[in-house]
Amino acid sequence: MPGSVNRPVRRRTLVLGSAAAAGAAALGGPLAPAASAAGFGWSDDGANYVVDTGANLVFKVSKTNGDLTSLVYRGTEYQGYGGKNSHIESGLGTSTVTLKQSGSTILISVAYGTLRHYYAARSGENNIYLWTNKADTSVSATRFILRVKAGLFLNDEPDSYTYAPTTVEASDVFRKADGQTRSKHYSRLRVIDYDHVGWSTGTVGLWIVRSNHEKASGGPFYRSLLRHQSADGGGLYEILYYGENQTEAQRFGLQGPYVIALTDGGAPSPSLYHGALTTPWADGLGIAGYVPASGRGRVAGVGIAGRNTAYPYTVGLANPEAQYWTPARASDGWFSLAGVLPGTYTLTVYKGELAVCTTSVTVAAGATTTLNTITVPSSGDPGNASAIWRIGEWDGTPGGFKNAALMTYAHPSDVRAASWTGNVVVGSGTETSSFPCYLWKDVNSGILVYFRLTAAQAAAAHILRIGVTTAYANGRPQVTVNDAWTSAAPSPPVQPSTRSLTVGSYRGNNHTFTYSVPASAWLTDTSRYNTLRIDVVSGSGTTSYLSAGTAIDAIDLLA
Template sequence: MKAIYVGSGISLVASAYAAFGANVVFTVNKRNCDITSLKFQGKELQWNSKGSHIASGLGSATVSAKRAPRWSLCVAGSLTQYLIARSGNPVIYMATHITAPHSVGELRFIARIRSNEMPNSMPLGDVSKTSGGSAIEGNDVFLVNGQTRPKFYSSERFIDDKVHCIGGSGRAACMVILNYETAPGGPFMRDINTNNGGESNDLYFYMNSGHLRTEDWCMGLHGPYAIHFTGGSISDGNLDTSFFKDLGIRGYVPDSARGSMSDQVSGVEAGKQAVVHFKNKEAQYWARADDTGNYKTPLMKPGSYEMTLYQGEFPIGKSNVQVNQGTITAKNLAGTSLSSGTFWRIGDWDGQPTGFQNADKFHRMHPTDRRMTSWGRLTYTVGSSTLGNVPMALVKGKNDPFTIVFNLDANQAKAATLRIGTTLSFAGGRPQTNVNNWAGPAPSQPTKIDSRGLTRGGYRGHGEVYTLNIPAGTLVTEKNTITINVLSSSSGTDFLAPNFILDAIELSQ
């Protein structure tokens, strides 16, 4: 079997034996590695104005074809892209290897599909469909038929996002992520999945980007990942890529050369999901624990890892572990609660603004969306208010200060500790707190993340927890008042003013 050259490209064929009797044919440009033609069931799906490619296109690359299975190898500087077709599978298998920080922009694969053939996004629908809209923030947030939509609203947490698709007319193209082991950011990282921007409906897999970036980019092999074509349904994601071990793909580590971790974790509050995360500079993995705390990781590359136990998305325990080839290593870990001697707590230590005002909407709506609850200044009275009286985010000059009213008895009105948990800061925003007539000290500026969050549905940052030691004589019996403002030397307009997203607030002694 030999590669078939068509015009200026390499045509790779994957015959499908599924019930709908389709096949997949894609053509790779020999000059730059763009997919310039993509046919499924005989229907051309590739957008004709731009190709499907890594990043925004490599510009130029050395492209070669191999056989059995038929595949294309593209090399551009420190980046190597693999595009593979396998007989009997309606799938484009892919992998991306880098040896240095990339100069091609964001490291992502983007398939640009004709929207008249596949207009829909699955499973989230039109939340990222921006066609026909007018820009309301930068060039990436749009107002469409009265609803706010950027492509960022298609994101899901990596731990939840194995498959996302576009489709229509009895066909679907599904991005299947077989692993995230070289993608930085951890299990709760999110990035763009789909965007119908008009003539093309784009299907993404983001590997490295600057969107709320908290870690260094990882070098090595990203993948395998794949586009799986179906008769219109969402792929189950169960693709066999064990044949990669026979292809000589750079950086590929077969199952036989891996190990894993399995044991039990504890210390997570009842009703909260326990997640175990393992990472080093080259790879990372994660696993959910069951209700009894038992966990088992996927197969991992051998090496030393930092192990973190999360309560929801809030870290409560760390350790170091060693993964060895061919073995299952046992490691238990007990988390430590942040709460001790608590008078009251607003929200949960889960690394998210769970239950707060608009927290159920902001992943898919801009703060200015008419479907949002109005962003007014709120007061929370301990013992009687609901979490809906707590803003998920405080924005400088917009909805600060946030006021908390509470009563203490004579045994409680002493020196105390106030903790304000945040998940993300924008433009240096951090809490400046007053307790009754006492002005708390200004906290240090948080680590800068040069990316929008609140207005693009993001909330994961470095998760700063600010601890305020309230001196004796400040709190009084009966009624007390805490006000929290946004402190920052920066400025901004509307919801791009300095802000921070809340996790929990707690007063203890």
């Protein structure tokens, strides 16, 4: 067992997305040459079904509750810590667990109330394919956690708190002795950013390859738990509905497959990735809610006009039953979405993470819905408006603002964070990088922005806009100009009710506040700076970084 519980071990690969993994070696992909499968089969040890894939993997599933109770790869046990197994949620309790073999596939089915969960093994592969069908709210969330023994894959990444004994917030955010913060929440990655998550020693890799998340909630830019490492052991997650920082109602039905993949140290085979994986071998297994490729359709768009080519664009489909997304081609906006369940969807075009255009599209099984060029209306992109000045960019994120990049993998109190206070001067060239990405009522409310106007500009009323990406405890901006005019406190938009700003996520519901500033508020002396004060108002929240707050997308004064 490499490493020890007292000293971090340097590892080669921790979390990889599809781009990083494209050329990596792997074992046991579904399209790889079959390993020796002489031992393929199953047995019953009384308490568990024992499955040998005939390669290097043997695993056990409890006949009582459907827990994954053992995961042995090349003779080493990887499963479990603290007396806990791997399972849906925190374990399902007494379930009906059955097994059947169909040629080169073994399927274990778990029935718990209305929930159905499945493990599948293929002859000669070092993979376990999993599906979960959640029919209703009788199970609180939709999470599979793979629990991994301590000391096998030690690391000191943002999602590891093995060496961070001081609690910062709740019971899940910690501080190391050097002032850096750690939490299982600090994944850095949005769902669209990764295909798999896990660890590698260089000779052994343990991964969860995510599903397409068609039954998940939150869209392509949602962040959630992916991985953690503590003194007790490690955890890898497939989270489809977590209830934290959610912007959508949860979806029900079958989700999968997601895959537990063991390798020779490289990334999982790209043939396991959700965009490439096909499972015709599962078509006749009787998995509840399973829809084969023949029962799905495709949406293809010839292009997107009206784009700002400085930004990436994403096309998403969503309805109450399913969601999908894909990047649009940078050169012309072409896109294609395959494997879509039949139905009518809202199609949304995102500039960065900001929705700039929506339309409706209907998908039929076995057919391709082809869309003519979609044109983003000029009014759909707030960045098209003529502005006297602008801080930040209208892309639906706080990117470019002070501390923005750090906040996806650290707590705001982290020693690496620049001061959350400090005023901003328009025209300095550092307007955006000096403006904090987050504002809190109890931390930096009342930040000042200084700017000059020409005589003509000062003689007219103007619209001030503040775009936000989320809010905590109904925090929203109220503005004062030159101590001469103060806006009304705006009504709070609908935002997630859980923590966000302190657990690595700025993703909520993008919203733009507009303020009609009268000409009487401006200074008439063009040599002097006008002063804009931005306060955070709310009657909710507590103190410090859990006081009411909001995340900034862009601020501008329209011409």
